[in-house]
Amino acid sequence: MSEARDLCECEMHGAQRETFVCAHIPPRIDHGVDCGFVCYPGPDDDGLTDAWCFDCEVFLNANGGEWTDEVKVPDGLSILCAQCYLRARKIADEHSRLRVN
Ligand SMILES: [Zn+2]
Ligand SMILES: [Zn+2]
Structure with a gap:
């Protein structure tokens, strides 16, 4: 198990690896991430x-x-939990709002 990331406690998903996103993304997840979602391709293999x-x-x-x-x-x-992060990225992708730098 990787220990590269700290854990956070998500209301929905419990203890998860934590990720960092700008403060504008979390409130927009339920709106199809209409603010957009830009991320790096790596270096993390996760x-x-x-x-x-x-x-x-x-x-x-x-x-x-x-x-x-x-x-x-x-x-x-x-901070977003890994599950919420992946959900946000998937939603953004589905709405063509995902951009990988
Ligand atoms: Zn932002
Ligand atoms: Zn979560």
């Missing part, structure tokens, strides 16, 4: 890389195209 919405992507591209200590997700990151 695919649970940080993700952010299209608005944050616009901000990112206007500020050099890479998250750094100075260029941070505008409204911070939220």
